Amino acid sequence: MRHRALYQYNDVMKHYMQQYKFNGDYLLKGVFNHDLIQLIDNIDKDIVVPIPVSHYTMQTRGFNQVVGMLDGQTLSDILSIAASKKDHQSQFGRRERMNRQQPFALNVSSQLIVGQRILLVDDVYTTGNTMYHAANLLYQAGAKTVKSISLAR
Amino acid sequence: MKIENLYGRQLVCPKIDNNLGESRSAFQDGICQRCNQKIVAPLPNDAFYCRACLTLGRVSSLDNLVSLPEPNHFSGKVTLSWTGTLTHQQQKVSEDLLITLALHREHLVWAVTGAGKTEMLFPLIYRALQQKLRVGIVAPRVDVIVELSPRLHAAFAQTDMVTLYGEQTDCYRYTQLVLATTHQLLKFREAFDVLIIDEVDSFPFAGNDMLTHAVNNAVKVCHTMVYLTATPTRQLRKRINKGLPVSYLPLRFHQHLLPEIxxxxxxxxxxxxxxxxxxxxxxxxxxxxxxxxxxxxxxxxxxxxxxxxxxxxxxxxxxxxxxxxxxxxxxxxxxxxxxxxxxxxxxxxxxxxxxxxxxxxxxxxxxxxxxxxxxxxxxxxxxxxxxxxxxxxxxxxxxxxxxxxxxxxxxxxxxxxxxxxxxx
Missing domain, CATH: 3.40.50.300 (P-loop containing nucleotide triphosphate hydrolases)
Structure with a gap:
């Protein structure tokens, strides 16, 4: 699967993620908004799908960091987290991440996905595991193509 | 988490989690109950968070503040391992402070730079520790706290203490003696019987509404408060005129005069x-x-x-x-x-x-x-x-x-x- 990242994951990006995502300073959502939407505009797709966060994260962090960054972009909220409480990936090593079961479920009937060109968006791309599982699910449902982008890799 | 780590603390906990301790809502009428400021930013779904005290970890409308009353559960022997002696003038000030402690009052020590303010505090701290009181020593500046820490460790070698400031990674523990920056007081609630504020006139404390709230919130209802400075602000000098008890010390501990500019x-x-x-x-x-x-x-x-x-x-x-x-x-x-x-x-x-x-x-x-x-x-x-x-x-x-x-x-x-x- 083709993946494109806007920026390299370096100390500055780490600091940004720390403030925005983990310390929850939602006002910082706009920092890369313009750049991300410009990238999305230049990619052929039918629908843009953000990687979801769990119900628990919505009740604690209070926002989906990807949705926040894409303010103004039409999004299709077709994925959700299958497990009731998603374990935070950042606490796992590479091997543990790759071995995880399919974490996502479809929110909509697969009829709506058949033949669609889908663009997945995440904040940070590390092992590719998240994108792999999401794309897998979408292809199984009949998606025509699945591409992915992230803010940083 | 150990239950004792909640004594006199106020910690942020998501409402969705089962909380130990006593919970209260993190906001009242949009005012953050941790820092008493009304500077909020929105989150999705009508939630919001406080930007004023964000650096200490976010408080949002999805959270509760949890706390447990401070029970003064301190055991162990207290010794004063400091072997120095106070000058006559320092002795006088330290006696003033013992009276302050007995009367649960507020007191200002106005002593020149290099007067030996820390040593003058030792008798007060020693007596408070003996009485099982919880003692906080705070300053607006991290450098001040970092320098005070080893001196207090040396003076009260048998007393457990923690030093708390922003960048440090030390974990919080329940201790009788706490050294911290004034910002860290935002994480305490009715914790201290005795609170000593060093360099009280300095940035960012002087005139800062959030930190003033933090101080008032961190002390118990019945408390002793000591302010230390070599250069009081005009507001503090006004309070002297209105009756704030004060001890002056215009001479350095080694009896030499201040170097002139x-x-x-x-x-x-x-x-x-x-x-x-x-x-x-x-x-x-x-x-x-x-x-x-x-x-x-x-x-x-x-x-x-x-x-x-x-x-x-x-x-x-x-x-x-x-x-x-x-x-x-x-x-x-x-x-x-x-x-x-x-x-x-x-x-x-x-x-x-x-x-x-x-x-x-x-x-x-x-x-x-x-x-x-x-x-x-x-x-x-x-x-x-x-x-x-x-x-x-x-x-x-x-x-x-x-x-x-x-x-x-x-x-x-x-x-x-x-x-x-x-x-x-």
Whole structure:
């Protein structure tokens, strides 16, 4: 699967993620908004799908960091987290991440996905595991193509 | 989490989690219950969070604040392992403080820089610890806390204590003695029987509504509060007139007078550091003296350091500012005499002692240096009895009223100190 990242994951990006995502300073959502939407505009797709966060994260962090960054972009909220409480990936090593079961479920009937060109968006791309599982699910449902982008890799 | 880690604390917990302790809503009418400010930013789904105290971990409308009453569960023996003796004047102040403790009052100690304020506190702290009271010692500046910490460890070797400030990674533990920056008090609620606020006039505490709230919230209803400063703000001096009890100490513990500020003109120093300045430095370098150079702005640090480095390539030095990642490390290397000088902003104006230090202030007429800041900077010099004097040189482009006022303040204090010395 083709993946494109806007920026390299370096100390500055780490600091940004720390403030925005983990310390929850939602006002910082706009920092890369313009750049991300410009990238999305230049990619052929039918629908843009953000990687979801769990119900628990919505009740604690209070926002989906990807949705926040894409303010103004039409999004299709077709994925959700299958497990009731998603374990935070950042606490796992590479091997543990790759071995995880399919974490996502479809929110909509697969009829709506058949033949669609889908663009997945995440904040940070590390092992590719998240994108792999999401794309897998979408292809199984009949998606025509699945591409992915992230803010940083 | 251990239940005792909630005693007198106020911690942020998501509402969705099962909380230990007593919970209350994090916001009332949009006002953050941790910091008492109304500076919120929105989250999706009508939730919101406080931006005023965000640096201490976010408080949002999705959270509760949890706490447990402070029960004074302290065991173990208390000893005062400090073996020094107080001067007659210090003794007098420390007796005032014992009375303050007995009456659960507020008290201001107005003592010159280098008066030995910390040692004067020992009898008060010792008695409070014996009475199983919880004691907090706080200061607005992290450098002050970092320097106080080993001295208190040495003085109360058998008492468990934690030192809390922003960048440090030490975990919180329930201890009878707590050292912290004033910001850390936002994580406490009705915890302290005795709270001592050092350098009470300094940034960012003075005039800061959030930190004032933090202090009032962190003490128990019945408490003893001690303020320490060498340079009280006008507001604090007004409170003296309205009846705030005060102890004065205009003489340093080693009985020598304060070094006075010398003034000299230095034009256009930002453009190019003049030869005159180089000559002055070479006096210090030749006699192997250690020194601090204070500059008004962060942007001045590197150019000044680079020039000195070019002039004296063999001499080791460094520069430091508030947001420097290696700030603690650099101050430590100065303390350990690994470097001979530091170029610094006003962050080292107070609370720090480097034996045998000299100070030079570049741009002393800049608005960054207040009258009290200049008095504090001068107060870094001559703090040890074996080296009670040193150079305090303020370079200005224009002689301002403020610089003159700082000079006069020291002269006035020395007059009082001299009188006290003669009366003994």
């Amino acid at each position: 010398q003034l000299a003109r230095l034009n256009k120093w930002r453009k190019k550091l003049p030869k005159k300045f180089q000559k002055q430095l070479s006096h210090l370098v030749e006699s192997n003296k250690r020194f601090l150079i204070f500059v008004p702005k962060v942007a001045d640090l590197k150019p000044v350091h680079d020039t000195i480095n070019r002039w004296f390539p063999k001499m080791r030095g460094d520069f430091v500012h508030a947001n420097d990642k290696r700030r603690q490390e650099k101050v430590k290397s100065m303390r350990n005499e690994e470097v001979q000088y530091l170029v610094t902003t006003t962050i080292l104006e107070r609370g720090v002692t480097f034996p045998g230090i000299n100070v030079i202030i570049l741009g002393a007429d800049d608005e960054m240096f207040t009258e009290n800041a200049l008095v504090q900077i001068a107060g870094r010099v001559g703090r040890k009895s074996d080296c009670p004097t040193g150079l305090v040189l303020a370079y200005v482009e224009h002689v301002t009223l403020k610089v003159k006022a700082a000079q006069r303040q020291i002269i006035r204090l020395n007059r009082l100190g001299e009188k006290l010395r003669e009366s003994m």
